[in-house]
Amino acid sequence: MEIIKTAGLTKNYRRFKKQAGMMGSIRGLVRREYEEKQAVTNLDLSIREGEFVGMIGPNGAGKTTLIKMLTGIIAPTCGTINVLGYYPNDLDHELKQQYAVVMGQKSQLFFELTVEDTLRLFKEIYGLPEEEYQISKEYFVNLFQVQELMHVQVRTLSLGERMKMELIAALLHNPKIIFLDEPTIGLDAVASKQIRGFLAEINQKKGTTIILTSHYMEDIKTLCKRSIVINHGCKIYDGDTEKLFEQYQKLKKITVTFQEPTSLPKMGNEARIIEQTPYKKVIMVPKENAPGLLRELMGLLPSDISVEEEEIGTVVERIYQKGGEGFA
Amino acid sequence: MGRMKRNLRVVRVLIEMRLQNLMMFRLSFFGPFFVDSCVFLIQLSVFQAVYYNVDRIGTWGKGQMFLYIGTFSMINAINMVICFFGINGIPDKIKNGDMDLYLTKPVSPLLRLTFERINPGAVPLLILSGVIIASGIRKGGIEITPSLMLGYMFWVAVMTVLYYLVEILIRSLSFFILSSGSAVILEETGLALCMQLPGIVFYGVYKVIFYMILPYGIMATLPVQFLTRELTLGGVMWGILVAVVFTMLTAFVWKQGIRHYNSASS
Numbered sequence: 001m002e003i004i005k006t007a008g009l010t011k012n013y014r015r016f017k018k019q020a021g022m023m024g025s026i027r028g029l030v031r032r033e034y035e036e037k038q039a040v041t042n043l044d045l046s047i048r049e050g051e052f053v054g055m056i057g058p059n060g061a062g063k064t065t066l067i068k069m070l071t072g073i074i075a076p077t078c079g080t081i082n083v084l085g086y087y088p089n090d091l092d093h094e095l096k097q098q099y100a101v102v103m104g105q106k107s108q109l110f111f112e113l114t115v116e117d118t119l120r121l122f123k124e125i126y127g128l129p130e131e132e133y134q135i136s137k138e139y140f141v142n143l144f145q146v147q148e149l150m151h152v153q154v155r156t157l158s159l160g161e162r163m164k165m166e167l168i169a170a171l172l173h174n175p176k177i178i179f180l181d182e183p184t185i186g187l188d189a190v191a192s193k194q195i196r197g198f199l200a201e202i203n204q205k206k207g208t209t210i211i212l213t214s215h216y217m218e219d220i221k222t223l224c225k226r227s228i229v230i231n232h233g234c235k236i237y238d239g240d241t242e243k244l245f246e247q248y249q250k251l252k253k254i255t256v257t258f259q260e261p262t263s264l265p266k267m268g269n270e271a272r273i274i275e276q277t278p279y280k281k282v283i284m285v286p287k288e289n290a291p292g293l294l295r296e297l298m299g300l301l302p303s304d305i306s307v308e309e310e311e312i313g314t315v316v317e318r319i320y321q322k323g324g325e326g327f328a
Numbered sequence: 329m330g331r332m333k334r335n336l337r338v339v340r341v342l343i344e345m346r347l348q349n350l351m352m353f354r355l356s357f358f359g360p361f362f363v364d365s366c367v368f369l370i371q372l373s374v375f376q377a378v379y380y381n382v383d384r385i386g387t388w389g390k391g392q393m394f395l396y397i398g399t400f401s402m403i404n405a406i407n408m409v410i411c412f413f414g415i416n417g418i419p420d421k422i423k424n425g426d427m428d429l430y431l432t433k434p435v436s437p438l439l440r441l442t443f444e445r446i447n448p449g450a451v452p453l454l455i456l457s458g459v460i461i462a463s464g465i466r467k468g469g470i471e472i473t474p475s476l477m478l479g480y481m482f483w484v485a486v487m488t489v490l491y492y493l494v495e496i497l498i499r500s501l502s503f504f505i506l507s508s509g510s511a512v513i514l515e516e517t518g519l520a521l522c523m524q525l526p527g528i529v530f531y532g533v534y535k536v537i538f539y540m541i542l543p544y545g546i547m548a549t550l551p552v553q554f555l556t557r558e559l560t561l562g563g564v565m566w567g568i569l570v571a572v573v574f575t576m577l578t579a580f581v582w583k584q585g586i587r588h589y590n591s592a593s594s
Contacts, residue, residue: 068591072432073428073432073589074589074590089587091586093434093435096433096434099432101432103428106428106429108429110345110349112352113349117348120345121338121342121345124334124340125338125435127334127434153352
């Protein structure tokens with residue numbers, strides 16, 4: 001069932017364009033120049049119940065603006081939005097009861113108090129009966145393994161611990177949709193991995209529809225079957241995540257080591273050596289030429305050989321640069 | 329009815345959380361009791377110095393002036409205890425984009441803002457204001473009857489709501505113009521003036537300003553006029569009309585403001 005649908009969604013901002021220096025400021029007092037910025041342009045979107053959708057795009061691409069329109073925080077300039085049968089900017093409590101939003105850079109916890117205290121407030125805000133509240137809290141506390149952190153001041157928690165608590169606070173009322181705006185921002189690899197694990201479980205076990213924006217491609221690759229790439233406010237890709245990376249992951253990285261000092265013969269296959277010592281060579285090669293190169297390298301009797309995917313950052317850069325050619 | 333009950337429960341939890349928050353640091357809990365009381369006593373000494381040297385202001389004698397000061401202080405103290413710090417934070421929340429989290433919860437953002445930063449430190453002001461009112465009643469030789477007291481309390485309640493509405497209205501301007509600081513300064517200046525002078529002394533353009541635009545001139549004047557049996561039917565009508573108009577205006581501006589909210593970039 002389709003639970004989010006937008007058509008021709010557009011959001012324009014008007015912003016003051018100040019010229020540099022004091023004269024620019026004085027001129028601005030008399031005559032102001034504004035520029036129109038299209039944060040989101042003519043965006044069509046359809047999300048089905050239970051999907052885990054990743055939104056990727058560089059800074060200023062329009063991802064957060066889109067989330068804000070879908071949650072009703074801001075009104076679109078034009079276009080239509082339907083979330084669970086509601087127009088979000090009507091700010092209906094019935095709709096707000098059914099979704100949750102977590103913004104990685106904004107906390108909804110009370111820093112001087114404990115998480116338990118904040119959860120009590122949310123229990124009342126969402127009108128949860130005591131029994132339902134206790135069951136839900138217990139489920140998430142066990143899932144996130146944070147039993148011992150429930151009674152300490154939020155301000156004493158690490159960033160990773162705090163994000164787990166933000167998620168518990170958001171999930172307490174079992175929302176149908178959860179919007180996550182960069183939930184792993186600033187987290188270390190271990191904490192990010194844990195959060196990803198929890199999100200996957202919530203999506204699978206509770207059937208919660210999750211819309212995730214992240215700069216960390218690992219989040220998107222691991223969690224989201226479907227990806228939406230946004231750049232300059234436009235949707236440039238909407239489809240299978242694996243297909244997206246397959247399309248743009250053009251190179252393979254082959255690392256080969258030898259027991260004796262070895263020189264490589266002249267290589268064709270558009271291969272490029274990026275690191276070279278007498279005992280070790282690292283070669284980048286177009287993925288379709290990798291099997292041929294591997295055969296050649298095996299003839300040199302290496303002691304070890306490994307083939308890796310191209311670095312994810314490079315792939316993403318390519319996606320943004322190419323602007324989703326062949327997909328849009 | 330269900331919504332009302334839920335709101336009351338939210339208010340109760342907000343108050344409890346605020347108290348717990350303040351109690352985390354002893355100074356932040358006890359400090360305001362001392363500071364707010366000192367500020368109040370300084371203000372009071374200024375009034376005392378002025379009114380011991382002046383027998384009448386307009387048609388009012390000392391008893392009525394004491395009543396006026398006590399009533400204004402009471403309205404101000406109720407505001408300080410319940411909502412001032414929450415409402416005062418609205419412009420910053422709009423500027424920083426912190427309204428986002430208020431707008432995505434199924435409870436009125438204004439309800440949360442109103443009750444989330446109560447200030448128990450101002451409770452002594454309520455008591456001191458009560459003492460001044462009692463002394464004004466004694467000095468003015470007013471015979472108190474239950475109906476008179478109930479009527480007075482009604483007017484104090486209406487004017488407290490009006491005070492709250494004006495506060496929200498001015499701070500809601502931040503939805504449209506981010507730097508609404510000048511409007512707040514204007515409000516504070518008008519407030520400071522009307523805390524010292526009753527509405528009956530204003531004439532001409534000043535009466536228009538303080539009876540209509542920034543209605544601080546009527547806030548303590550009408551309850552005192554009721555208590556001293558000076559309130560005319562015209563005064564009653566005007567008081568109710570201003571309260572109704574400001575309720576509608578504030579609701580309209582707030583709703584438009586929420587729609588106009590652009591949310592600071594992340």
